[in-house]
C-alpha cells in the first residue's frame with residue numbers, strides 16, 4: 066500500500082479593510098483542504114508514523130485522545146484508507162458523540178479509560194496490546210520526531226516568502242516542524258505560535274526538543290480564551306464574522322484563536338507596514354460539531 070495523500074493546500078489571500086489600513090497582506094494556507102477528516106496537520110504528522118508502522122509490518126494502529134480528538138478521527142480515517150486496523154483509547158468515561166461515531170464508522174475500536182490511567186499511555190498500550198505483535202503505538206496527537214518530519218514538508222510548498230507564519234499550538238509538534246522546515250531552507254521568516262492552552266510558555270521546551278538547530282520564534286500566550294476548548298462570546302463573534310466575510314470555515318479550539326491573534330495584533334500595529342503574513346489553517350473542522358451550543 067502506497068501511504069500518501071496528494072497534498073491540495075492552496076494559499077489564499079484574506080482581504081479585510083483592517084489589513085489595507087495597516088498596509089499588510091495576510092494569507093492563509095488551506096491545510097484543511099488536504100482531506101475532510103484526516104485534518105491538515107494531523108495528516109502531516111501521521112505520514113512518517115504510518116510509513117514506520119508499515120516498514121515494521123505492523124497492521125494495527127493504537128492511539129490516544131479525548132472524546133473530541135481530531136487526531137483520533139484522523140488516525141481512524143487514515144487507518145481505513147491505508148489498510149490498517151485501529152484502536153482509539155479515549156480519555157474519560159464512556160460517551161458517544163459525532164467524532165466518535167465517525168471514528169467507529171472507519172472501523173476504529175474504542176476503549177474508554179479513566180483520567181488517572183490515561184496519564185501513562187505506554188502502560189495502557191502494554192496492558193491491552195502487550196502480546197499483540199501487530200500493534201503499533203502512536204502517541205496522543207501524533208507527537209513524535211516522525212510527526213515533526215512530516216510537518217516540515219509544508220515549508221517546501223510555500224509559493225513565496227513571508228515575514229511571519231502563524232500557527233495554533235497544542236502539543237507544539239506542528240510548530241517544531243514548521244520551524245525546522247524554515248531553518249532547512251534558510252528562510253528568515255519569523256514563526257509565531259498561538260498556544261491554545263493556558264500557560265503556553267511550557268510549549269517552548271516541547272518545541273525546542275525537536276528543533277534541528279536553535280531558532281528564534283515567538284509564542285503569543287495571551288490568546289487561549291480561558292484554556293483548551295474554552296471560548297468566550299468575543300471569540301465566537303469573531304469566528305462568525307470571519308466565516309461570513311471570507312467563506313473560509315474555522316473552528317474555535319485552534320484556528321479561531323490563531324486568526325483572532327493576527328487580527329488583534331494587526332489592530333495594535335504589531336506588524337511593520339509592507340509585511341506579508343501567512344496563517345496555517347490546520348483543519349479540525351469536525352470538532353465544530355461538538356460546539357453546537359456555543360454558537361446559539
Ligand SMILES: *Cc1c(COP(=O)(O)O)cnc(C)c1O
Nearest residue numbers: 235236237238239319347348349
Ligand atoms: C491538533 C491540532 C493542532 C495542534 O497541533 P500540535 O502539533 O499538537 O501543536 C492545531 N490545529 C488543529 C486544527 C488541530 O487539530
